[in-house]
Amino acid sequence: MSTKVMIGNKGKSVRSDCSISLECTDSGGINLQIDSRVKALFGKQIEMLVHEMFTFYDLKNVSLLIEDAGALPFVLAARIEAAIKKLIPTEKEFLLPFLKQNYYQTKKDKNRFSRLYLPGNTPSLMINAGIHRPDGIILDLEDAVAPDKKYEAAFVVRNALRNLDFYGAERMVRINQIPRGLDDLDFIVPHNVNLILVPKCESALQIQQVNERIEAIQSAHTISGNIWLMPIIESALGVIRAYEIATAASNVVAVAIGLEDYTADLGVRRTLEGTESFFARAQVVNACRAAGIQPIDSVFSDVGDMEGLKNNVLRSKSIGFDGMGCIHPRQIKVIHDNFAPEQDEIEKAKKIVNAFIEATEQGLGVVSLGTKMIDPPVVKRAQRTIDLAVKMGKLNQNWREEEHVS
Amino acid sequence: MSAKFEKNALGRFVPTEVNGKIQIPYQGVGKYKPTGRKYAPQIASCADYPADGNKIVASLKDALLKSGIKDGSVISTHHHFRNGDLLAVQIFDIAHELGLKDLVWVPSASFECQNSLIEYLKDGTIHHIEGSMNGSLGRFTSSGEMQGMGILRSHGGRYQAIQDGEVIIDITVIAAPTADPFGNATGDRGPAACGLLGFALADSQYANKVIVATDNIVPFPCVPWQIQGNYVDYVVVVDQVGIPEKIVSGTTEITKSPDRLLLAEMTAQFCDEAGIIHEGFSFQAGAGGTALSIGVYFAERLRERGMKARFARGGSNKYLVKMLEEGLVDYILDGQTFDLEGVRSMRENERHLNTSPFTSYNYHGKGSFASMVDVVILGATEVDLNFNANVVTHSDGVLLHGIGGWQNCLFSKCTILPIPLFRDRIPVIRDEVTTICGPGELIDVIVTERGIAINPLRKDLIEKLKNTSLPIKTIQQLKEEAEAICGVPEKPKFTDKPVAVIKWVDGTIIDTVWQLGV
Secondary structure (H helix, E strand, O other), X not given: OOOEEEEXXXXXXXXXXXXXXXXXXXXXXXXXXXXXXXXXXXXHHHXXXXXXXXXXXXXXXXXXXEEEOOOXXXXXXXXXXXXXXXHOOOOOOOOOOOOHHHXXXXXXXXXXXXXXXXXXXXXXXXXXHHHHOOOEEEEEOOOOOOHHHHHHHHHHHHHHHXXXXXXXXXXXXXXXXXXXXXXXXXXXXXXXXXXXXXXXXXXXXXXXXXXXXXXXXXXXXXXXXXXXXXXXEOOXXXXXXXXXXXXXXXXXXXXXXXXXXXXXXXXXXOOOOOHHHHHHHHHHHHHHHHHOOEEEEOOOOOOOOHHHHHHHHHHHHHOOOOEEEEOOOXXXXXXXXXXXXXXXHXXXXXXXXXXXXXXXXXXXXXXXXXXXXXXXXXXXXHHHHHHHHHHOOOOOOOHHHHHHHO | OOOOEEEOOOOOEEEOEEOOEEOOEOOOOOOOOOOOOOOOOOOOOHHHOOOOOXXXXXXXXXXXXXXXXXXXXXXXXXXXXXXXXXXXXXXHHHHHHOOOOOEEEEEOOOOHHHOOXXXXXXXXXXXXXXXXXXXXXXXXXXXXXXOOOEEXXXXXXXXXXXXXXXXXXXXXXXXXXXXXXXOOEEOOOOOOOOOOOHXXXXXXXXXXXXXXXXXXXXXXXXXXXXXXXXXXXXXXXXXXXXXXXXXXXXXXXXXXXXXXXXXXXXXXXXXXXXXXXXXXXXXXXXXXXXXXXXXXXXXXXXXXXXXXXXXXXXXXXXXXXXXXXXXXXXXXXXXXXXXXXXXXXXXXXXXXXXXXXXHHOOOOOOOOXXXXXXXXXOOOOEEEOOOXXXXXXXXXXOEOOOOOOHHHHOOOOOEEEEOOOEEOOEEOEEOOOOOOOEOHXXXXXXXXXXXXXXXXXXXXXXXXXXXXOOOEEOHHHHHHHHHHHHOOOOOOOEEEEEEEEEEOOOOOEEEEEEEEOO
């Protein structure tokens, strides 16, 4: 076993993060060096945290160097704990008090227009993510984390779930591919994760394995509560099994498609028009609709091209997707604006809902608009459009009263 | 140094004497009104100047010697080239070579390109700086190594101090992109065109000796004459007067940061809902990525509604020039150009006017442009619970920035500071700022990504934003929110030695910068 370890990030462009060099020694006591950009203001507090953790882990002879670029306490704690656990075998977790505004659950059918991917080992990108108001925030343990950083990222993600304000966004984590991803669950299930993305999913069995592990962890911690799953289909086999995956368990609330890996699997190039993936996207949409869950589209990776993103969203919406991933906060507004119902859609929905209410008030069994009969599913869809328009700020909640006054 | 201190109207301890001169503590906004007459330079006689108008001398050194440079001389320079200034260092190289001591440097602003002057501050060639001490010079000042006490002034305060005789300049050297042998000079043309020379106006009018240095000498007359030759003693032709490309700094590009763009959007929405964006309104958004983005949002809203602004105050840049050329604003009243598009526009467009700290900012004048502006967008390193703000020191106590036009702009009808709630781990809203540069009564709105605080004095704004979807909070709430995330910071440690003072726009001392402790 090595006696010296380095954890974290350093360098000129690193912010809100730190790097830890820890060495266990046979004697000499505690040797602490804090090299921090915020030392004049937080030096004492950093020192207190370190001593608290050394006491917690019963470390008496260590040499620790912290190179700090303004890391918040939960980041410092995650880095130090990761370093300690590389050197000494222990199951003990050093946890800061859970942020009370992070105790919330989400509904199965909540809107999931946008979900913002954040690399699990880059805390600076996490701190302000919630203020950009995505529907969901994904702390990513999979592709956005370099293989040699996956170990330490799990600690950052766990602490972020507890201590980072998500500002009401659905709290999501993308675990690693199964089976490796099963071990990630230990770091997230006890900390009120709302939804877990299961990448490169190819079978219902994988979903069952995830659920078994979740149940085991929940019962070990004597906790309960819904944890939703969003499998990501990223291969030809996954596409073929889309319905099996979508119906694998009752907590699967959406299925997403990942087109980078899918097109690679097909051996074709991913194009802007997406002809090569049309079948796969249509298949996922169909499977989800058949299963009564949300189909979610892939990310649009050119963060500078807002016009391209807009077209992509409109195309995505037109073939039946309910949302898509994003990799930059500036994409959120474009995604929301374009998944939101358009004005003519809203107007039509208003007419249908009005006709329905009037028919009900008059005790009529049949709803008609002009000379056209309206079926119940049409009313339901119209009501959904209205609800969405209100939620997105495109329609006043009291639209019926307002219109009747004027 | 055994300085005596007095508590000023903001409760800050300020020295009663600085570098041997008696000082007046800050008394409140508009409270201190000096009587008497302005400073006047010596009477000159045409008999002492060449009748053919040719004032060219052989070299900068020659001009400095003829100007009577000696121990203790007060020498001024200007920052029209920003980080591309070449003259300040040359002047003090010459002074050092001549073995002179105890000079006073009065720059309108200092930049990293002048770092080598630290050596002269150490060896006694330069006694102290009056102007601004940015970056490395600021760090040096904070360490307490400067022999005299630094004095920081705003652009308007610099004009006021020179006009009122608080600082008497022996020799000024004006870097001129184009000049004639008589000393008429302009900044808007020539190979090193930098825009305008407004910061040198006071120096040309009041300094005892005025040297114009140029790398583009043209036959008389040089038009337009932004600097009038009748004030000028000597003209020097140099190889290169400045590096115009370096007037563009990183802070004059629009931001790509999503967090800053959000701040800009929130600020623009605030202005919109407060009724500030209307036909014929006026604005000033300084350098800095967030401020520039706000200008872009203003432009979008004006375009959508078919409205236009009457004037915008510069620092001009390509974004403002685009608004002018698109007809979204009638005039740019420009104090300095922040990029080469600004320079071009000033040269070519008669609606792009060059202004000076006299017209725009001087508090001891018969009005100034700054107070006529509807909204000004500024930055700050810290703000306290009384809305007092700091722009010169960081929370760790280090002096790093000058005041620029910041203090002067506070007199606009609405002053908004869009700032992140915390930077890395450092909260921006404090119980007490490290250094007060502007009194809270002049600061109306703090916009952060997590909420907007309106100064309780602005009941009108609070009323207008009553039903907004924007997150309006108290400044106390914002402070608590930041501290919940970052922790409560300790205070930086200082010694009891003052290293610099911050002048208010009327020449009184608003605060003191202290030597960093260990």
